[in-house]
Amino acid sequence: MEYQPRAIEKKWKKYWEDHEIYKVENQSDRPKYYVLDMFPYPSGSGLHVGHPLGYIASDIFSRYKRLKGFNVLHPMGYDAFGLPAEQYAVQIGVHPAVSTRDNISRYRHQLDNIGLSFDWSREVQTCDPNYYKWTQWIFLQLFGHYYCTACDKAKPVSDLIAQFESGGSEKATANHTFEGSFTAEEWKNKSNKEKDSILSHYRLAYRQVQYVNWCEALGTILANDEIKDGVSERGGFPVERKPMVQWSLRTTAYAERLLQGLKDIDFPEALKIQQRNWIGKSEGAKAYFQLKGFDEKIEVFTTRPDTIFGATFMVLAPEHDWVDMITSPEQRKKIDEYLDYVGSRSELQRMSDVKHITGEFTGAYAINPLTGKEIPIWVAEYVLKDYGTGAIMAVPSDDERDSNFAKHFGLDIISVVDKSDYPDADMKDKVGKMINSGFVTGMEVKDAIKAIIEKLEADGIGEKQINYRLRDANFSRQRYWGEPFPIFFDKDDIPVPVDIEDLPVELPALDDFKPTSDGKAPLGKLESWMNTPQGKREIDTMPGFAGSSWYFLRYMDPNNDKAFVSKEAVDYWQDVDLYIGGAEHAVGHLLYSRTWHKFFYDLGLVPTKEPFKKLVNQGMIGGRSNFVYRANEKFAEQVLEEKLRSVSGSFEKNKIIGQGENAFEVDFACDECKVAIELKTLYNLERYDDKHHDQFTKLGYTFIPLAIEEVFAHYHDFSPIIEKIRKANLGEKVQPNVNTKETALFVSQDMIKDRSAVTKLHVDVNIVHHDIMDTDAFEKSRTDFRRAVYVLNDQGQYKCSHAFEKMSKSKFNVVNPDIMVDQYGADCFRMYEMFLGPIEQSKPWNTEGISGVQSFLKKFYALFYDENGLRITDDEPTKDEYKIVHQCIKNINKDIERFSFNTCVSEFMKCTNELRKLKCHKKAVLKELVVLIAPFAPHLAEELWHELGNEGTVNLAAYPQHDESYLTESTITYPISINGKKRAIHDFAVDASKEDIEKEAMALEIVQKWTEGKTVRKVIVVPKRMVNIVVG
RNA sequence: GCCGAAGUGGCGGAAUUGGUAGACGCGCUGGAUUCAAAAUCCAGUUCUUGCAAGAGAGUGCGGGUUCGAUUCCCGCCUUCGGUACCA
Structure with a gap:
């Protein structure tokens, strides 16, 4: 029976869904384990094969931990507020809520396609009012607290006021930016406005003047990465620094704790160094x-x-x-x-x-x-x-x-x-x-x-x-698509928190997302929303990191409407055991999350000082771009020159005809036959009129306007053009052939003679296989090249060149995981992603290699089936068969633990190849492999698990344990080196003594040959490893 | 400039503590099967040299430590990523 991933995967996806296999409870008699992926922003272009690398790795680890007996939390959600959706709205007019919803559903579809074991019942979206209610609540906590330097933790501002009232500014032990001093008496006599102003120098969320990049021409505020070389990236307009009162978070208060905390967490050293430098x-x-x-x-x-x-x-x-x-x-x-x-x-x-x-x-x-x-x-x-x-x-x-x-x-x-x-x-x-x-x-x-x-x-x-060096974080954005601040300003411009009961402050509907004419946030246009009996609302919104700094806590208790996370939930799940994500978040997201978590800790809301115990950085996957070569004008000239030569030797290139003032240069002319040819694009030839013709007539020449497109169209059979020249020579007026419009000539990479006569263009990698382009697909994919002519190589193929670049739409090198899953199955795609190389390293994607994993899966499947169906036997495995499987169990276990998933896939391949050689179809060994491979190829494993007669799901099976006794050997193969150079291999008994090995080795013929006539100075025997004989 | 990561066959990569360099896969070559192709299977595949047996070289470059270095140390080169007048 043939391996049919599509049918198998569909069947088990449905089974898992129906049985809610991935739903996790906040209690269990199993120990907890929390595996988290970095929060994705649902971008408009969807996932490409680079994105799921980390998701697949975390999924494998989650499934592995589940098999190992843990209660595993493995959630997913979306960082759904953000600038791209707002820019899209400004440009295209689609409301950010709509485009975000569409993007999320596309992401969800793509993620489901890969067979990831997320507990979707815990999904969160930062733009959901039920979520951002608590982001706003956290902001109010920050606003209501200051940092006490005596107890080294955040405390309520009311405590600070009490200190001011009893002993003035001297008594307060706080991290602050207030310059000056006052007595208790002076404090009491200050106006509310003065008090507020002083307190703002103490609050953990406070307002201060900060500079923004204001672009007058665009009428908007720009992010740093929207500015290139001092001017706006769009349009190149000048940008000035404009002061604005904005919300800040006093993250600097936590600088020392953030620094010290690095000692206790298992992050890559490079990442820790970056954070240390940032804290500075x-x-x-x-x-x-x-x-x-x-x-x-x-x-x-x-x-x-x-x-x-x-x-x-x-x-x-x-x-x-x-x-x-x-x-x-x-x-x-x-x-x-x-x-x-x-x-x-x-x-x-x-x-x-x-x-x-x-x-x-x-x-x-x-x-x-x-x-x-x-x-x-x-x-x-x-x-x-x-x-x-x-x-x-x-x-x-x-x-x-x-x-x-x-x-x-x-x-x-x-x-x-x-x-x-x-x-x-x-x-x-x-x-x-x-x-x-x-x-x-x-x-x-x-x-x-x-x-x-x-x-x-x-x-x-x-x-x-x-x-x-760390600076306080700017927490205001003059944008629409973000969390509104739960703040009013009273008549004295003193910020007043919205009552907790009134949260969330919902983001009001709006249809124009440009800033106001004076550069204020878009919400400033909604007078009715902004002006309330309690005062004016804050019209700025929160930045992207507001929602993403605490989302991992919400997953523990996503539907709680009484608290941002319940005490029971957070006491159970504690913290994230494994966090997988890109290194680009090394300082931004990871530092903000750590700060917020420490604040929660100070408030007694979480039991842990650090949110993430262990972090693994995933590398980027680059794209393998393919290129085609389009012939240019120079190429057309070269072709024409060559072809004309075969007709008549007397055509000259760039020939000057006429004399004196009437002289001008034409592309080709023949003095003998009095024919002049201008070679131009159709577009340019259309601009020629009768006057142009007359110029030639006067000089006695017949004029032939020849289109470059025409030359390309007749490249392989030039006779129509020769015929045209003949006709013209007979006095017939000829016109360029407009039917050749949109004709382009493409030269196979191995047929290029002159690089300057061709233009290199990106071609969609999805229509190229082994660097050979599918020309039919090419013409279908690009309307502008629908009339393509090719110069093919000796094999009659169009060969492309390639290069490794960033994966992006504009380079036509984006590979969509959906296509991979459709062609090869999710299990194959998952294993190939892992097989590419170490998880933390950047590497290029090359679809060609996936066939290796595909044929592995077929071979693996064939251990269980032949053309008649299941071929499993109940025979007792041989010693060798046991050894193969137990060696595999041992290696896979070890490699998963050290996040070396690429070598795991190799290990499965090796094991399968060996069992295949032995024609082993024995249940006793194969049943172990089914569970072992389940984290990597869950669909196939589930199918085989049931085929072997098991009930329930393979996800909850017991992970196989290797038995060392199967691995012990009676002999060990030693390399024997002479002066460090390997000259022979030889088997020695496993328990042979150093002396015995030395004696036996020296007696070997090959050793005799190499030591003959020389003095043996030293013999080094490392038991179970090697023998080295030093001669001189 | 500084900080970080990395340089291994045609390609992706393997080699756990200093102990058989190139596992596994792609590609390529040859063969089997087939009317043919696809698919599948078998064999080979670091380089140089040689009919072969073999010999020599070889993990970016130059040194060093060691019986032995892809691995440790010193100096340099290249690529990628981050970051920046941080007092």
Whole structure:
């Protein structure tokens, strides 16, 4: 009987669905295991074969864990809010809700097709009000909490207010950005507006001015990736930085815990390093520099307090608040000009243009607190407002940028660190002996850092400080398709939370998704929605990461309308045991989720400190593009030239005819027969009129307008064109053949003689097999090439070239999993995806290779069936047969555990090939293989499981255990090397002693041959491994 | 520039702790079956050399450690990914 995946897979899909095989309960006597895939955004173009790589891997692992006796949670849902749907709406006019729903149903169909074991009863969609109700609820929790630095956790803002009321700002132990202080008494006397303003510097969700990329021409705000080279990607319009009051999340409060938490989780080291760099912890000191002629002191942050004696100038960020105040009248004009210049530069330009050093002197001076010397204060774009204090003490001797700056503007440089003891150290290394540095001269850098900080602290002009590169997350988007904020603004513009009972704040219907004329979010157009008796609603919406930062918790309890997740559910499932997804989320999604989870932990809502125990990154699958070569004008010329030569030798190319002012060049002309040929596209020839003809007539030439298309159309039989020339020669007026319109000539890759005469074009890989193009399908697929003519190779085939590129629609190299499943079956597709290579590596897709997996499945099936039906026997397996199967069980087990799915597939192939050779159809061994292969090829396994007479589903069978006793051998094959080079192999008894092996090996003929006439210096015997004989 | 990952046959890749390099598959070559094709089956397939037996070379390049290195160390080259005036 033939293996028919389509029938088998259809049958069991239905069975699983009918019996709700994948439905999971929040309780079990089995231990729990939670396998999660990264939340997909349902894009309009659907899945290609690169997407399911991670889903198949997680599915295999889920099924494996289930067979191993775990209660496995394996859910799926959609990150359904997002920009693409909104852009699509603006362009095409389809409501985002509609396109998102369509995309989701397409995704669902594609996912189902692959036979993934998701518990769909737990599906969540971030755009569903029942879901975003809780996203809004979480936002209100963030709004209602602050970060207590004394207890190192989030606490209610009411606690903070109590502290203010009893002891003023001094008493509060909190992570905040408030500058200034107040007493309890002062607090009580402040207005509500003032209180709100102060509290916003403490809340975990707060409003502050942030800069957005405003594009006046497009009337919209752009994301960073919508800007290329400082201008908008669409249209190339200028982009300016526009200040806007926006919601932020105080993620920086969690910086240290996010950093420390990395120690406890099993993430790839590369990913941890990325997160560490993003958090960017640096230890140093802050110090105050007195401004000359002002009461104020400027605060700077430095990681090198030891070099303070070398600080010869100071640099402020152009956006620093005090630039205006300290600028001297003489420098005013120059500074203003400089600030204008900086304002004209996008953030991207400022960052990418490192070589170009710019800056301006403010005319003001600061006093170096330790040297007492006056140092000039400059403004320069290399200092960033958002990092540290937006001001630096510049030490040109020990910082590369400061050094470049000082050299460029001729500022003082004082050497303060002698690195002569460390010849390999560069400027950045914190080593060396201090020189020219007052009381720390002679100290090692390490000690000097300590001594200077002590001195700064003693004098009250600075202190030790830890700084993080991490910035607070911007939480506002001026978009429509996102979660509305559950916030009103009262008459004083104080944000007031919507009552919990009134959640969710549903996203109102809208039919025009462009921003308002002044750049406010689209919801600002809905006056009736925006203006309520409680106040004005917030019209911004939340960003994509709002819904995706907690979705894994919702899967535990997706339909709960009393809580975002119940305590029982989260106590049962705890956290995600295995998370599989792309490395592109290394810092964004993974850092936000971790932050939110820690916040939930602080509130006692989850029992774990980290959401994801183990994470595996999946690599990308690249596309294998195919190319065809379309002949161009040059090709047509070459063809014509060659063909004309065979007719008459006297045609010349690019011939000048006529004389003096009347002379002009034609493509081909024959003096003898007085024929001139112009070779142009039909499009161009249509523009010729009678005057054109007359030009030739006057000179006594017959004019032939010849279309390039015509040349291509008659490439294989040129006689119509020859005939045409003959007719023209007889005085007949000839016209280009319009019937050849849309004719294109394609040259097989191995027939190309001149690369410049052809144009390389992408061709749909789905109509190319083994690089040979199906020309019929080609003409059907492209209306513009429907009249194609080919130059085929010797085998009569059109051969394409290929290249590996990103899989994308525009490159015609997208392979749809549906087509693969349709042709080969889901089981085959799943195994081939895994067979491609290690899960974490990027690799190219090549459909050709799938036939190997297909024939494996046929062979596997043939172990159970012959043409008459089932051929299983109840015979006792031989020792060899047992060995093959148990070796397979052992290897598969080990490889699944280390996520090496590609070698698992190889292992199945090897085992099948070996059993096939032995003609083994014995139930006792095959029944083990059926369960073993179930995670990989679930449909086939289920079919065979039932054919073997079992009840229920193979999904809940017991996973086979290997028996080591079947694997032990009486002899072991050893390689025998002479001087490390393998010269022979030989079997030795498994329990042979080192001495016996040595003696036996030395006696071998081949060893004798190699050692003859030489001294044996050493014999190395590694039991069960190898023998190496060293001769000399 | 910095950080990270990776360089192995024609191709995807294998080699668990330093111990038979190239498993498994694609492709290719030859053969069987067939009226023929598809499918299937058998054999071969790192390179050089040789009729063969064999010999030599070989995991990006150059060194080193070792009886032995794809694996460990040092230096370099290339590709891919990330990131950026981070004081």
